[in-house]
Amino acid sequence: MIVINAKNISKTYNPDKVPVHALNHVNLEIKKGEFTAIVGPSGSGKSTLLNIIGGLDVPTEGTIELGGEDISKFSDNELIDFRLKHIGFVFQAYNLIPVLTAEENVEFIMLLQKQSEKDRKARTVELLTKVGLKDQMNRRPSELSGGQQQRVAVARALASKPEFILADEPTANLDSHSTATLLDMMANMNEKEGATFVFSTHDQRVIDKARRVITLEDGKIVSDEVR
Amino acid sequence: MLLLIAWRNIWRNKRRTLITLASIGFAVFFACIMQSMQLGSYERMIENAVRFYTGHIQVHEKGYWDDKTLDNSLEVTESLQTKLSGEADLSAYVPRIESFALASHGTLTKGVLVNGIDPIKETGLTDLQGKIVEGQYLSTPGDIMIGEGLSTYLKAAPGDTLVLISQGYHGANAAGKYRIVGTLKFPTQEMSAQAAYIMLSDAQYFFNMPNRATSLALLLDNSEAVPGVKADLTSKLDTAVYEVMDWKELMPELVQSIEIDYASGRIMLYVLYAIIAFGIFGTFLMMTNERQYEFGVMLSIGMKRRLMQGMLLLEIIMLAVLGVVMGIIAASPILAYFYLNPIHVGGEMAQAYEKMGMEPILPFSLAPEVFVNQAQVVLVMTILMAIYPLWIVGKLKVIKALRS
Incomplete structure (x- = not known):
């Protein structure tokens, strides 16, 4: 079942001055539960594509459907709501809320979703246990290592039980051990939670782990390999 | 959160x-x-x-404030006094008669503001007794106290006699002679040169207006009580006969x-x-x-x-x-x-x-x-x-x- 359907997506920055074509008529279909890596050199359009898929950016041309809904027509508020309900993000720089503890960071998403306190607490403990940080629940991001912070970020991304997890260079700031741990954990969660994972990455270790690798160059898909 | x-x-x-x-x-x-x-x-x-003069609130006959004549004076009835005394925040009420007269001593004559007062009540409100600079405070009928400036102008000192001539209530002739018992120091020259104080009973007799006063000045326990007391009095008194004014209306300047x-x-x-x-x-x-x-x-x-x-x-x-x-x-x-x-x-x-x-x-x-x-x-x-x-x-x- 196709859950991400990008049709003829183009993105041009500075169209009136010096136009930069970040994406050029990209067509992409991703099925439910896929573990996909988008790779390519810097400036190839990986992050732009991921941002458009996640509703963080809008395409200059084309449409993007997530779970059958054309999000390119959504208003700003509708997009925020859609992201809250359906998408989990993992960023390169972890991007946890610095004033909240690991536990509160994970719980925060569920609070925005207005889940009951009981459900929130249970899900938080479950996820932090899964990412191996149950003992670090009360620590703030500044008291955690980069790898630990990224694991909290993954737990946060999964907290709302999203259908899509979008990760922009999630291992870029991690050492090899943390990268391996994080990848195993995400692969495991992909199998158990059934969420569709899409990464943008340069990291060969991530590429090796992916079951589908889409390569972008100059804003175009140049290869699409399913393993 | x-x-x-x-x-x-x-x-x-x-x-x-x-x-x-x-x-x-x-x-x-x-x-x-x-x-x-x-x-x-x-x-x-x-x-x-x-405390200098007006009190927190004054009660007058309706129309007195706009036309300050003796004909607009009020009768100090038992009923009026009972209503005033019933106010919880009232510290004292001070009846007064204020009118003008011609004062003469020897060959000198000057227009003065005659204040008929209850000496004890008046000093309770304005500390008039504290303003005595020479002589003594008003205590006996037939006595008068005058401002320092007036004393100087008329060349009259305690012990001298002052003659007052005026027009009384409803046009009656008013004439009387009073023994100066004290002189008073006021902060303004105007008051010093004009003010004269006699007993309220003397003023009522002089102006031919028994049991009447031109104003009742009310001293309250505190100024916060003014709006409440004013509202209460306005509701209790017949506003067709009386006017109740607070210090803001009395001293707009x-x-x-x-x-x-x-x-x-x-x-x-x-x-x-x-x-x-x-x-x-x-x-x-x-x-x-x-x-x-x-x-x-x-x-x-x-x-x-x-x-x-x-x-x-x-x-x-x-x-x-x-x-x-x-x-x-x-x-x-x-x-x-x-x-x-x-x-x-x-x-x-x-x-x-x-x-x-x-x-x-x-x-x-x-x-x-x-x-x-x-x-x-x-x-x-x-x-x-x-x-x-x-x-x-x-x-x-x-x-x-x-x-x-």
């Missing part, structure tokens, strides 16, 4: 928060001191004016001068607030700009803009409230001290105060509005300063913020 995030956010940069709090606190502290002095001096000014002074004080305060406001605005801008990326992340994970603006507003309000509380806490003991121990002024200023019949002190007020006004102004100002940062958050582009 929003409250928790907001609270923790303001302490992310402790030094900046403390500087912001200090600037808000300083503004409130300074404003409280200024306003306390202002209100304190107004309270004293009102109290002095009230005093109200006006207080309002003008208050307005100039407010302008100074607003200048102070404006300076502080720009400092606060700078802090808010920094708070907003350096967290654009964080706001971008919050938007991307699904936090609604309104919620984020609410969080930012909470942070701003917390800062303002903390600053206000700090300012009030710092100002309170100082104000309490000066309220109990007013600053005594010396030199020429003290003489000027005394000349006006005022104690030479700078009184402070602990009225709630000293604190409430500052809190309101700072909170409103802070919220106004917050509009721009909130607008920035409202317009923030997620992708731009994430790239910042």
